[in-house]
Amino acid sequence: MNLDTTILQKKFGKNIIINEDLSKYSWFNLGGAADIFFRPEHKNQLIEFLSEIKQYNHKVHILGAGSNTLIRDSGFKGLVIKLGSKFSETILLEKDIMEVGAATLDRNVSNFAKNNGISGMEFLSCIPGSIGGAITMNSGCYGSDISKILLSIQIIDYEGFEKEITRDEIKFYYRGTNLPENYIILSAKLKGAVSSKQLIEKTQDQLIQRKKDSQPSQIKTGGSTFKNSHDKKAWMLIKESGCDKFYVGDAKISEKHCNFFVNGGKAKTSDIEKLINKVKKEVQLKTGVNLDLEIKIIGDEK
Numbered sequence: 001m002n003l004d005t006t007i008l009q010k011k012f013g014k015n016i017i018i019n020e021d022l023s024k025y026s027w028f029n030l031g032g033a034a035d036i037f038f039r040p041e042h043k044n045q046l047i048e049f050l051s052e053i054k055q056y057n058h059k060v061h062i063l064g065a066g067s068n069t070l071i072r073d074s075g076f077k078g079l080v081i082k083l084g085s086k087f088s089e090t091i092l093l094e095k096d097i098m099e100v101g102a103a104t105l106d107r108n109v110s111n112f113a114k115n116n117g118i119s120g121m122e123f124l125s126c127i128p129g130s131i132g133g134a135i136t137m138n139s140g141c142y143g144s145d146i147s148k149i150l151l152s153i154q155i156i157d158y159e160g161f162e163k164e165i166t167r168d169e170i171k172f173y174y175r176g177t178n179l180p181e182n183y184i185i186l187s188a189k190l191k192g193a194v195s196s197k198q199l200i201e202k203t204q205d206q207l208i209q210r211k212k213d214s215q216p217s218q219i220k221t222g223g224s225t226f227k228n229s230h231d232k233k234a235w236m237l238i239k240e241s242g243c244d245k246f247y248v249g250d251a252k253i254s255e256k257h258c259n260f261f262v263n264g265g266k267a268k269t270s271d272i273e274k275l276i277n278k279v280k281k282e283v284q285l286k287t288g289v290n291l292d293l294e295i296k297i298i299g300d301e302k
């Protein structure tokens, strides 16, 4: 049974876009179109949408800020959901606990915490994603990650069933969790420690500077391409294997950090994927290590 897009457009108006170009939602600035793109303004609209699509067997993908996602040139044959404005609200629940909408950008969470004298969230100012993405990826840097400040999450599954899941019920591992793929994270409760705004600001500035010194900025990338899940960091393995100058078309490797793969402006996703495979193969050949992908690739292979 095919989904009637005119019904969706009638019900959800401007929040439904047919054949939406996804490249503008990815940090790589790459990718084809989504058959159906939905941006719910608030939870009730999302619930209504999920109930509408329930009977069809369409593929669904939840997009956060797109800073860890590479979208294939052929686009996404299915439904892409990107949470809208009401999912970016942040509330102070207690002096050291806040509730954050899943679409809130990490740096805004870090700043909200700073302004309320809550420490422990400074590292979020260095990660360019959303809280939903940070939880899914168990994102972190400089010794911190989201699992260390998370109390619970509120989710809704594709069937429309809602529940709160506590941190202890989630298995976190390096850049991932065991959360099922059909869960949409709506919000999260985060706990820090009471501290002074000045101290927090100082730590935040130090971390941001550390990032600037070691990683490239203002480029079209997805951050670390491979996970640091082996004895040696992925960038070391790439460098040692002599891959740091590899390129495919306009898909390049950053000179500043060789685990950052970059769209030089004219690359296609297929070029980035070819570069990924080329590096993976060479590293395996030279070091015996099988690098694991950190970035998520979505869309169909042609």
Ligand SMILES: Cc1cc2nc3c(=O)[nH]c(=O)nc-3n(C[C@H](O)[C@H](O)[C@H](O)COP(=O)(O)OP(=O)(O)OC[C@H]3O[C@@H](n4cnc5c(N)ncnc54)[C@H](O)[C@@H]3O)c2cc1C
Pocket: 027, 061, 062, 063, 064, 065, 066, 067, 068, 069, 083, 102, 103, 126, 127, 128, 129, 130, 131, 132, 133, 134, 135, 136, 137, 138, 139, 140, 141, 183, 184, 185, 186, 216, 217, 221, 222, 223, 224, 296
């Ligand atoms: C320049 C740069 C620097 C980076 N530095 C770091 C770093 O220091 N540390 C680090 O860990 N990462 C880093 N990253 C990677 C990236 O920023 C993180 O993985 C980030 O948390 C991804 O969030 P996002 O919202 O962009 O997720 P997306 O890329 O949009 O999605 C990532 C995954 O999360 C899922 N997802 C997103 N939102 C939801 C939701 N509401 N419910 C369910 N699933 C959801 C998606 O389906 C997908 O599987 C960097 C990336 C860049 C471009």
